[in-house]
Amino acid sequence: MAKQDRAIRTRQAILEAAATVFDERGYEAAKLTDILQLAQVTKGALYFHFDSKEDLAHAVIDAQVSTAPMPMPQVSKMQEFVDIGMVFAHRLTHDGLLRGSVRLTLDQGGHELNRSGPYREWTELNLRVLNEAKECGELLPHADPQEVAPLVVGSYAGLNLMTQALGSNRSEMDRWASALYRHILPSIAVPAVLAMLDMEPGRGARALEAAGAAEAAAG
Structure with missing residues (x-):
């Protein structure tokens, strides 16, 4: 052993x-x-x-999703959807393995590498939670999880590329992720649900802390 x-x-x-x-x-x-x-x-x-x-x-590359700590399940599936992305943005500042994986998935060199895995897995994870939100009545009738999930994952990829190109600090992703949700969610979430969501910068850190506390209490 x-x-x-x-x-x-x-x-x-x-x-x-x-x-x-x-x-x-x-x-x-x-x-x-x-x-x-x-x-x-x-x-x-x-x-x-x-x-x-x-x-x-x-x-x-494979470790990007397989080793990712997940936020706690929430009563509001839309909050859970937000938390997945906000935790990701928070971890970019603190998790070297995630940063290296993200760099490889965005890197234009090394054409022999298969970079599709994280995109598929993050899309599937977001799609699952959005489908649950749809079933719970948290999404507006026109909102299609099949469209929203890849749109958000692709937006994260674009924001990562932009922050790298501008030489911005990785901590900027927390602010950009918050802005992304504040602009997208009003067009897909039921107003009563939207009013209760925490999309502010720092939500990822708070969600991880809550998940850690719950795990410690259960252990």
Whole structure:
């Protein structure tokens, strides 16, 4: 068991180091030697877990959704929908693995990489919650979850690209995410539901804190 735990920690250290290097340099400029140095592991340890730089990059991309902490389920499904995005925006400031994964999904280099996974998974997650909101009567009759979900996911991708191009701090995404919801939700959410939603900057941090407190109380 101790050997297995050590292997898990080593793999995670490699993933986090790779994410940092990919975030700073992009896929093509990233070197395995820099990842090894940052992770403080041997080349043999890296190749035990990953076959190549491409394989490592795909693992970082896949971690974007699979390891993402999720906000608590809410009575209001529209609040839950908002929380998914606001937590994502908050984590961009604090989570190096997420930043590296996002950089890879937006990076124009490394054409051999399959970047479609996170887009599909985030869209499916948002679509599921929006469908639940529709069933609960929280969406206006014309609002189509099949249109709204990819629209929001695509907007996040565009905002990430814009903040990178402008050299803005990643913390700006929290403000932009809040603005995105404040402009979109009035056109799709029932007014009574809209009036109760927390879309303000900092909502992601508050939602994660509440989820952590609930998990600690349950444990």
